[in-house]
Amino acid sequence: MPAAIAALRANGLRVSTARRVVLEALFAAGGPATAEQLASGLDGRAPQSDLASMYRNLDTFEQLGLVRHVHFGHGAGRYVLSARSHGGYVACARCGAFDELEDGALDALRRAVRAHTSYEVGFTHFPVVGLCAGCVASDASRA
Amino acid sequence: MPAAIAALRANGLRVSTARRVVLEALFAAGGPATAEQLASGLDGRAPQSDLASMYRNLDTFEQLGLVRHVHFGHGAGRYVLSARSHGGYVACARCGAFDELEDGALDALRRAVRAHTSYEVGFTHFPVVGLCAGCVASDASRA
DNA sequence: ATACTTGCAAATGATTTGCCAGTGT
DNA sequence: ACACTGGCAAATCATTTGCAAGTAT
Numbered sequence: 001m002p003a004a005i006a007a008l009r010a011n012g013l014r015v016s017t018a019r020r021v022v023l024e025a026l027f028a029a030g031g032p033a034t035a036e037q038l039a040s041g042l043d044g045r046a047p048q049s050d051l052a053s054m055y056r057n058l059d060t061f062e063q064l065g066l067v068r069h070v071h072f073g074h075g076a077g078r079y080v081l082s083a084r085s086h087g088g089y090v091a092c093a094r095c096g097a098f099d100e101l102e103d104g105a106l107d108a109l110r111r112a113v114r115a116h117t118s119y120e121v122g123f124t125h126f127p128v129v130g131l132c133a134g135c136v137a138s139d140a141s142r143a
Numbered sequence: 144m145p146a147a148i149a150a151l152r153a154n155g156l157r158v159s160t161a162r163r164v165v166l167e168a169l170f171a172a173g174g175p176a177t178a179e180q181l182a183s184g185l186d187g188r189a190p191q192s193d194l195a196s197m198y199r200n201l202d203t204f205e206q207l208g209l210v211r212h213v214h215f216g217h218g219a220g221r222y223v224l225s226a227r228s229h230g231g232y233v234a235c236a237r238c239g240a241f242d243e244l245e246d247g248a249l250d251a252l253r254r255a256v257r258a259h260t261s262y263e264v265g266f267t268h269f270p271v272v273g274l275c276a277g278c279v280a281s282d283a284s285r286a
Numbered sequence: 287a288t289a290c291t292t293g294c295a296a297a298t299g300a301t302t303t304g305c306c307a308g309t310g311t
Numbered sequence: 312a313c314a315c316t317g318g319c320a321a322a323t324c325a326t327t328t329g330c331a332a333g334t335a336t
């Protein structure tokens with residue numbers, strides 16, 4: 001966390017209370033959380049804050065490379081501390097469950113894409129979507 | 144296209160003019176198009192129609208398995224005739240370019256995910272996102 | 287002191303929903 | 312005839328933006 005503060009200073013950005021709160025909330029969340037969850041205080045685990053400012057600051061931190069966000073299916077995007085989440089995610093299109101991909105899986109995926117296309121994919125911005133083991137059984141609808 | 148009409152009938156749904164227009168537009172689009180593009184008539188290549196009804200009918204066709212939609216980065220989702228697009232897509236997070244994944248690539252990806260997780264991914268609902276060859280050079284921002 | 291930030295309200299973009307008139311079957 | 316649909320307006324969700332007041336530096 002002091003690293004994040006340093007990053008702000010290093011970029012001439014101010015270390016405001018609101019920004020400290022954003023970091024605190026992301027830290028407390030421990031995993032991908034929506035801007036709304038973070039701003040509403042994570043059920044008391046972090047101080048509440050303004051949603052618009054939350055978005056603005058998440059974006060600021062994202063540009064500094066400290067935060068990233070992923071979209072699990074439809075609905076709100078989820079933000080995480082980059083330090084807490086190196087790889088990509090697999091998300092279930094049905095129930096919303098998700099897990100981080102291990103480095104091995106990530107490498108295998110990147111290699112597969114590179115072998116067949118001219119794209120260099122990261123799986124770091126958007127997750128790999130499919131059905132989790134539990135939902136495979138009850139197949140049917142949309143994403 | 145007559146297959147789509149038959150599918151409607153088979154499910155007790157009505158074959159209305161609006162629904163024919165949706166199919167016509169999807170057909171004319173030839174690839175993933177937004178609901179707005181489809182409803183506005185694709186620059187004259189299809190009749191214009193109501194946006195809300197377009198969404199409703201795209202959803203209806205999606206439930207019948209005739210249409211599917213993908214999200215290339217942020218912004219509006221794009222709809223395609225399932226018959227025209229079997230596999231998944233690779234999309235560029237930077238410039239919005241996208242290409243279909245060949246079956247080989249798709250299989251390799253599915254295998255990789257299956258080997259490392261308990262998920263059964265399709266890549267058919269959401270695309271694989273990364274940077275296209277052109278954008279790899281100028282790296283930097285968000286998704 | 288001054289420019290960067292905040293917080294709140296209002297705007298935007300995408301998609302959905304309510305409702306009643308219209309129309310396939 | 313009757314239930315399913317279409318069209319239009321209004322609502323909703325996620326996110327962004329305008330602005331005046333507040334505060335790091």
